[in-house]
Amino acid sequence: MSLEPRGAAHSPLLAAHPTSPGSVFQLLRDGVPRTRADLAAQTGLARSTVSARVDELLGASLIAPFGENSSTGGRPPATFSVNPAARCVVAVDLGGTHARIAVTDLAGEVLAEEELELAIDQGPVPVLDTVSEIARRLLAEAGWSPEKLIGIGIGLPGPVEFATGKPTSPPIMPGWDGFDVPAHLRRTFDVPILVDNDVNAMVLGEHDMVYPDVDHMMFVKTATGVGAGIISDSQLQHGAQGAAGDLGHVAVPDGDQTPCTCGNLGCLEAVASGAAIVARLREQGFDVTGQAEMVELVRSADPAAVRTVRQAGRQVGAVLASCVNLLNPSVIVIGGLVSTAGEHFLAGIRESVYSRSLPLATQHLRIVGTVTSGRAGVLGASAMVTTHTLSAEHINAMLAGSGPAAS
Known part of the structure; x- marks a missing residue:
């Protein structure tokens, strides 16, 4: 999957020159409204150049008047900010057994x-x-025409080669290995399509919406599988083959020998995922067929169910303790269906992490539940798209009529 808009790679006029409208647009992406004079002072550009660039961005509805600054006399100068309603994004979070699709x-x-x-x-x-x-259908319900769609972001429950958008040997996704996801979707939507691992999308969503000032964090999802998204030095970490954060196939230190789908024994996914917890409860005589029933059982304060989930939390925490010593995050966010069972799962994780990790690494560490109400995946998928398509180069291409949603 090419990450360049059509025509941009061969047109020097669309490059991110400091005087281009795309470069001026970047200054407004921090959410702080600015006047033309502010932009001229910040860029060092002539007032006439700034005014021309602002007019181009206004003409495309990419920015909008925000209000007026105070003035010592005469008409107050107008301020401008990014217009969130200029374009829209389709964001998709695919799990092992569920999907959430949104327009943002x-x-x-x-x-x-x-x-x-x-x-x-x-x-x-x-x-x-x-x-x-x-x-x-959602685009129509939200009142958006396909021409205003700026891109699609997708999170998949397995390793993804980010540069191409193709899954790479995903263990719970038969038939997906090497499948060209962007090419298939472009049969319907001719826009940039970005694909990543679902937990990578989740850590982006939680980071952008809740912890924008945190430079080192992890998001751990425990549901059908177990995985982690890692942000280090404010950068999402993919690894060499897109497999960074695959906690599910790390061996649990307690020596559990439960067979895993990957062929090894005692993997975290085999002993502490939602499916594994359900299997443990069934072994104890509980009539539970799925993770949702398991969650309800724990919420009802059944002592055996609570003990089982807390032990699963300890096993997740035992693996996370090594991650804490290695990566030294300041925040670990716990999400996924199992985390909705309540504080018992989190308590087990904290118990193991704080007892097994170095005191220096846990001195300021917070281990918290997700607060994005199941939306971390779609919020991160949306952020993937806007980070890519609102770059200076893409804004220039859009204004030149050669990029997505140029009309």
């Missing part, structure tokens, strides 16, 4: 969304065709 504005505000049961093991074509159908 450029600020990540969800305008329309749908959550449904959707098994990833159906294969890429039926799953992605369902996504396309729902995305078209």
Whole structure:
């Protein structure tokens, strides 16, 4: 998947020159409204150049008047800020058994969304065709024409080669290995399509919406599988093959020998995922068939269910303790369906992490539950798209009529 807008790679006029409208636009992306004089002072550009660039951005509705600054006399100068309603994004969070699809504005505000049961093991074509159908309907419900769509972001529950958008040997996604996800979706939507691991999207969503000032953090999802998204020095870490953060296939230190789908024994996914907890409860005689029933059982304060979930938390924490010593994050966010069972799971994680990690690494460490109400994945998928498509180069391409949603 090319990360350049069509035509941009061969046109020097679209490059991110300091005087380009795209470069001026970047100064407004921090959310602070500015006047033309502010922009001229900040860039060192002539007032006439700044005014021309502001007019171009206004003409494309990419920025909008925000209000007026105070003035010592005469008419107050107008201020401008990014217009979140200029374009929209389709954001998709695919899990092992569920999907959440949303339409957001450029600020990540969800305008329309749908959550449904959707098994990833159906294969890429039926799953992605369902996504396309729902995305078209949500765009219509939100009042957006496809021409205003600036891009699509997708999180998948397995390793992804980010540069191409192709899954790489995903363990719970039969038929997806090497499938060209962007190419398939472009049959319906001719826009940039960014694909990443679902937990990478989640850590971006939680970071952008809740912890924007945190430079080192992790997001751990425990559901059908177990995975982590890692931000270090404010940068999302993919690893050499897109497999960074695959906690699910790290061996738990307690020596559990439960067989894992990967062929090894005692992997975290095999002993502490939502499916593994359900299996443990069934072994104890509970009539539970899925993770949702397991969560309800724990919420009802059944002592055996609480003990089982807390032990799973300890096993997750035992693996995370090594991550804390190695990466030294300041925040670890716990998400996924298992985390909705309450504080018992979190308590088990904290117990192991704080007892097994070095005191220096845990001195200021916070281990907290997600606060994005299941939306971390779509919020991160939306952020992936806006970070890419609102770059200076892409804004220049859009204004030149050669980029997505140029009309």
